[in-house]
Amino acid sequence: MKDRTLVQIALYAAIIAVLGLLPRFDIPLAGGVPITAQSMGIMLAGVMLGAWRGALAVTLFLFVVALGAPLLAGGRGGLGVFFGPSVGFLLGYPVAAFAAGLIMQRFRNQPVLPVALIAAVIGGIVVLYPLGIIGMSTLGSLSPLDAAKACLIFIPGDTIKAVLVALVAQTVARGYPEALISRGA
Template identity: 40%
Template sequence: MVYMAMLTSIVCALGFAPSVPNPLNPTVPITAQTLGVMLAGGLLGAKRGAGSMLVFLAIVAVGAPVLSGGRGGLSAFVAPTAGYLWSFPLSALMIGFFTERFWNNLTFLKAILINVCGGIILVYAIGSPVLSFVTEMDIRAAFLSNVAYLPGDFMKAVIAAYIAVKMKRMKPIIEQDKTFIA
């Protein structure tokens, strides 16, 4: 539970990092929070990682200003960024699931690939259709607007992979509780 709280607080803290306007879509800024989502899955595993992101969404729902620009509250769940938020627990679940499956032979490159699939592709796959629906933007334009996120998201995937692999060697959180590994 302490680890879940720690990762939840990291995602909250990353919300205070300055966001960068997306030149292809100014309604959805570039933020650092997906780094925390990738870390949650990669360090905590599927269940705990997803759980920590559900707690984060609950914190947002009660109005804590932990999203970029000091946003929070229920309105965030119907805003243009809603799909990206909704993807956080699923992303952490997917990253954690595959991290657990490859745990015994997890390499830096495998961890990057897991983060790219779960932390970038899945987030875009959920966020873009919601963005399109909420803003009445063409679905292709919504997916194309993600291009501006790619360099930063790839760097976040690399950073999260590096930290997960290093933490595995130092203090394997996932390995400590075999009930989370099938």
């Protein structure tokens, strides 16, 4: 792996961590899974870095969290976070980033804005939610159907995050296209 690739992966892991500084919103209906800005970082990592680099950035972030760094929204960290109702989302983060990055790579010759929006929605909602639902129903106090219903509360916010990610990708593509690594050869 080249030095530049390592820096890019570390940078996006840091961006996800910084998004954890924004306050989380606890929703009683969601079985203990909070609304956070970090899912936007997951979408961004995949859209900007591509499938493998995006997934590696998210995996690096989760590794540091597992080591105990309080980088999740609300200052959470340590192995304990992987034994709560959010576990499906946490373990799904690399998969979501990979899916978003894969879409960006497959459609690299198409306009950035719509592809980035579709990639963020598919990775950050369509791929991530089923994994989150499994975690909520396995380690939360919800049935699979109730967990799926609870996830409906996340859709408006995650859609807004996907739009913001697409706008960032479009802006970067116009000003500094080389930074949109997922569109490279």
